[in-house]
Amino acid sequence: DAGVIQSPRHEVTEMGQEVTLRCKPISGHNSLFWYRQTMMRGLELLIYFNNNVPIDDSGMPEDRFSAKMPNASFSTLKIQPSEPRDSAVYFCASRQGLGNSPLHFGNGTRLTVT
Amino acid sequence: DQQVKQNSPSLSVQEGRISILNCDYTNSMFDYFLWYKKYPAEGPTFLISISSIKDKNEDGRFTVFLNKSAKHLSLHIVPSQPGDSAVYFCAASGGRDKIIFGKGTRLHILP
Numbered sequence: 016d017a018g019v020i021q022s023p024r025h026e027v028t029e030m031g032q033e034v035t036l037r038c039k040p041i042s043g044h045n046s047l048f049w050y051r052q053t054m055m056r057g058l059e060l061l062i063y064f065n066n067n068v069p070i071d072d073s074g075m076p077e078d079r080f081s082a083k084m085p086n087a088s089f090s091t092l093k094i095q096p097s098e099p100r101d102s103a104v105y106f107c108a109s110r111q112g113l114g115n116s117p118l119h120f121g122n123g124t125r126l127t128v129t
Numbered sequence: 130d131q132q133v134k135q136n137s138p139s140l141s142v143q144e145g146r147i148s149i150l151n152c153d154y155t156n157s158m159f160d161y162f163l164w165y166k167k168y169p170a171e172g173p174t175f176l177i178s179i180s181s182i183k184d185k186n187e188d189g190r191f192t193v194f195l196n197k198s199a200k201h202l203s204l205h206i207v208p209s210q211p212g213d214s215a216v217y218f219c220a221a222s223g224g225r226d227k228i229i230f231g232k233g234t235r236l237h238i239l240p
């Protein structure tokens with residue numbers, strides 16, 4: 016079991032550039048979550064998918080953020096254009112089923128926007 | 130508006146003693162609560178959970194207590210070990226399967 020795989024591990028970009036973060040969930044997991052971690056706000060839920068369908072995107076901060084899940088094994092989180100306040104660690108997590116099964120997290124992508 | 134609150138940013142405990150991490154929540158629809166542990170440069174990992182129909186769940190050195198009337202839960206680690214030094218996140222879910230996390234508490238185990 017390879018776990019949840021995120022890429023890249025680190026991303027440094029200039030303000031105004033497009034950023035794409037990638038996630039491969041654990042095979043067989045049908046729910047996928049994107050979180051953002053900052054000192055001020057802790058772990059914020061941005062969006063989550065069930066069976067590749069977005070269920071709740073109320074945590075997406077602005078229209079500059081978008082997420083897709085074209086198939087069960089891949090998801091992207093895109094920021095266009097990026098701003099310095101987007102600097103954070105972005106985590107992807109997956110789980111099997113709904114309700115009370117625990118999330119399995121990737122190791123995150125540290126994004127720095129200068 | 131933080132629905133899950135961890136009011137202590139950090140906590141230091143002597144090795145071998147008990148560590149108690151606290152968490153408060155505001156949403157009465159939450160019916161399942163979890164604790165995650167996070168080391169630097171890694172993602173959070175699941176530690177222990179409790180359903181709202183219980184008031185205690187124990188797994189080895191880790192025990193979670195739930196007080197529904199006070200909307201409060203706590204994680205007890207006994208005895209504390211050096212490897213327990215990490216950031217601990219409290220999380221809650223209910224309804225539409227969203228899992229909401231607190232800001233975390235950094236636990237330092239002192240030698």
